[in-house]
Each structure stands twice: as structure tokens, then as C-alpha cells.
Amino acid sequence: MGIQIEFPKNFERYVDMGQKAMKERNFAQAAEYFLKAYEIEQDFPLNFLIANTLFDIGEYKQALNLAKEFEEDYHSHLEYFSFYIQLLALNRQFIEAHREINTRIYEGEENEMEELVRLKKEVRHNELLFRQFERKKIEELKNEISLLPEKEYFQQMIEVKKMSLLTQEDFLEVARNFLANENVQILVRSWILEMLVVMGVQEEMEFLWVDKSVQKIKPNETTLPYQTKSYQQVFQELDELLGQNDPILMVNLMEEVRIFFAVIFPLSDSIITNPEVWAKSFLVDFWGEYDLIQEVEELQKEILEKSQWRRGVLLGMDSV
Template sequence: MGEKIEFPNNYSMYLKKAEQYLNLNEPIKALHYIELAYDIKQEPNISTLYVSVLVQLERYSEALEIVENIKGKNIMKTEYVSLYLFLLIKNKRFVQAETYLTRLTGGDQLSIDELSQMKKLLEEEILIDEKERHQAKNELKKKLFALADLSREEQLKIVDEVSLLTPDELINVIPFLMSNPFVDPLAKSFYLQNLVDINADVEFEFETLGITKIINPSKLDSFNEESIVVQVNEQLNMQLEKNPSMLMSIKPELNFHLLKIYPFAKQIIENPVEWVKLYIHLYSFETENLEFDSRFSAREKKMMEWIKKISKMEG
């Protein structure tokens, strides 16, 4: 199919339609036609209209993107200055807003009253944001301390929320989870990663597949930097170099299994070369009930049992 051709009168028609819906107080329908017109011609008048409707709909992120596009073209008019500052504040880009406000102070682009109003808005939005973050943190802490009562899916979902907590808050909360036998093992591995990422210097007991050890996250490598993880992946790439389709199939599952046994992979995987060979062998037969035969040494049988145990871990 050829490229879509917009007729010159379409632009005017879209603007007329947008105006009709705005007069009917239907900004969402108006926005549809504004976007069509904006795609044809990004003139100042359509940009202004586009931004004003987005602000009306409280879609501040999209509005800021358009204003920044205007600013990037060095066609920032005085009427956009106040709007740009407003959108920075509403998008919680407080440091940038404060810097911009300081730069405007003493200039002639905004009046003293406008500067005062923007400063007040900035202070109010910072307080609101702090209050919301404080409330979100308290809710998150409650969830974490009651993590064992949640479903496995909910436990894993909360992993993404812990970035709200400061390093000290993480250190106070997460070790408590590690000693709880009802917290999902995979969730524990993810929470442990958070402590490793912030180099948390705290000791606690950690258990996976019957292996228990006192660990200190500050002394652990991150999962991707763990030497045994690197070695196993290198071996997988080498052994399946001529079979890229199998490599692509096995790699995600193998690394998922490695994550399940982090940080005890070194204790479980005695030989990365043999581990990968066994993994490929088991994967090729597509069964967990493969019978051992004389081809397997005692060490290989032991590692094969570990692979089966890891495969049977929930998830």
C-alpha cells in the first residue's frame, strides 16, 4: 500500500470538528481531531490548542512533551514560559522546575505575581508528593510484613514497589522476610537482589531448596555478575553455537532456574560444563522422568537431581 496522502482541506476540517466538540464540552472527542490536525501541520495555533486540551484532561505528561518540542525548536514564546513551568511541576520534575523558576526570577518573562503563584504551586505539589510517597511507603511496609499471607502472584508483584523505600528502610524490612518460610522462594531471590543492588551491609539467614546459610548482600555479586551464572551462560552459548533455535529456547528457562537458586548456584553447580550438557540432555528428551543409566557418573546424577528439583519449584 502507498503512503497515506492528506488533502489540504483535511487540516481545516479537523480543526472545525475539534472546535465543534469543544463547544459541546466534549474535550476527549475534540482531542481526536486535534491530533489528526497536528499530524498534518504542527503550527503554533494547533500546538497551543493541543496543549490546552491535554491540560484540561490532566494529561500533563503528553502536554509537556509537546511544549518541550516547541522549546527544542527555539520558538518558545512568552505565553509558553508559564505553561512550561506549570507542566514541569505537574509532572513532578521538581528539581528542574525549581532551577527554571530561579532562572526566571529577576527577568521580565513572568510578572512578580506569576512567579509568586508558581513558587506557591511548586511548594504545594512537593508537599502533596511527599505525603503521597509517605502514605505509599506505609502501605508497602504493611504489605511486606504481611507478605506470607498474600498469594504468590501478589508477592512477586510487590517486588517492583520496593524501589519506593530508602536503603535503610529496605534493610529494616527485607531481612525479616527472608526468615519467613511462607514467603515464596522466587520472591525472596528478587528481594535479595534489591539488597545487593544497594550494597546492604546486613546479615541474615537465607534458605533455598534445603540449603541454609548466613549471607550478607554487600558481599554478594549481583545475579548477572555472579561468576557461575556467567560461566553457565558462556557454556550454553558454546555448546549450542550450531543450534541457535535450541539456544533461544533453553536460555530463558536456564537463567530462570539459576535465579531460583541464587545465591547458592556455586554450591549446587559443581561443574558448569557438565551442568549445561545435562540440562541440554534433559531438555532434549522433554521429560522430567528420564531414567539414569551407566552414561552418568555419580556427580552427574547428583546434578541431574538438582536440575529436576529446580524444575519442580513452583513457577
């Protein structure tokens, strides 16, 4: 009896078989072969090929999930970006599609504007069709989301992401109810407000801030937390003080900074008037090697005051 030899899986062989199936217009079979190749080696060209093949056979959800594995690459060129937006729209992720397009419009090249405007119109058209013909599904989702204030903090952070499956009109309706609701946790309210900022919403909104004061905010005139002048200044101060000494701690510390700036959003620039003091207040809490004694007495007091206020705000997050 001869010995059976199991040959190793061959990446090129699966790709060739997939391309042959494509020529025969057997797209389902082609996708199967390409996915087998993808199990062996993952790269963007193959990812894009598979996503397009899945698109052709109507497997939009699987195509989008796959594309998100190389999301940065899909932003590298307008052709890839346009396809990625199509996938978002076909998966009814209209808010995310608008957010992506708006961000690229603000940051993109002039020669991309015509295509980006076309994309935005296309997404809006699909969104309006969905809103017209799928009211029952939308209302069911809104009813589900309406229960969010009754849930625990971490569950709220999960549930709020379902809002991205709403249309812009329905998102705004839910946002109005949540932004000033004290039973909705502060980081959840901040996330909703950030989405409204990226969407460029012009309507004035009432926002319950961390101290329970109600702020009137126009999202289209508001800067995202991590784009504010104060955030950039605190980051620069920390980088100068810590970056070269302990880059790993710097990464962990910046996560704490991001949470704090999300909590005090959108008023950080009016609060962080002395970035150096605020940066050192973080070091007092998170870097054991930082010696506060080296600071003059008056500055020591101010640093400790900022540290205490910040800790109080973060500890009180669960109640605001």
C-alpha cells in the same frame, strides 16, 4: 455543497505548535501538542522533550512512565540519566534510584563520579524528607506489604515490587522479616536479596536458602546471580553447544537457566563446579536432538543426576 477534506495528522505541525506554546510558557498546551506528535511517531528526542515538559507542569508520574519507554536511551548520557533519576525520586522510587546510581558508579566512567555522588546525595535528601514527613503513608504501605507471606506465589511476585516504594531503612526492616520467612517464596526472597546486593548493604542478613538451611549473607560482598562465574561459564557452554544450531531455543533455554540461578542464589559458584555437565543437564531436558549416548557412561550418570536434582529443586519451589 463542497466536499470536506480531512488532512492527515502532521508530525512536524504538532511539534511546531508545541514549541510555540513553550515560548509562550503555556507548558500544559505544549505537552498536549507534543503528545499528539508522539502518537504519530515515537523517538527519543521527542520523548525527552515531552518528559521535560511534563516535569515542568508537575506531571511526574506521567513523565516517568513515558521515559521508561526509552529507558536505555536515558542511560546513554549522564545528562539524560540525571533527569531520569530525578523522575524516580519525585515518584518516590528511592530504592530504584539508588540501584540505578550504584550500578552506574560501579560501571561508569571516572569523569562521571562527581555528578553521580551529587545525585546520590540529592536522592538521599529527598528520601529522608519523605521518611520524616510522610510516616503515615510509609506505615500504611508497610502494613500492606506485611501481608505478602499469606498470598499465593504469583501474587507475591507482584506485591514484592511495592517494596521499591519504601525508603532504604524501611526496605531493610521488611527485608529482615522476609529473607528467612519460609512462607515467602524462594524467587521472592532472591529478588529481595538481589536488591540488597545492588544497594550495597553491609549488614549481615539471614537468608533461607532453597534447601531450608539458613545462610548468613553480606549483600555488599555478594555477586548477583547473572554476574557469577558459574553463570557465565554455563552460558558459554550452552552457546557453544547450541547457539548456532537453534538460537531461538537458546533464548528460551537461558530463561530456564536464569530462573535456576535465581533459585540457587547466592551459592551457585559452590554448586556449579563442572559447568559443562550442568549445561548438558539442561540440554537433556530441553533439546530433544541432544544425544546423551555420545557421552561416556560416567558422564551420562553425572549429567542425569544434575538434571534430576535441578528438576527436584524447581518442582519444590512452591514449598520453599
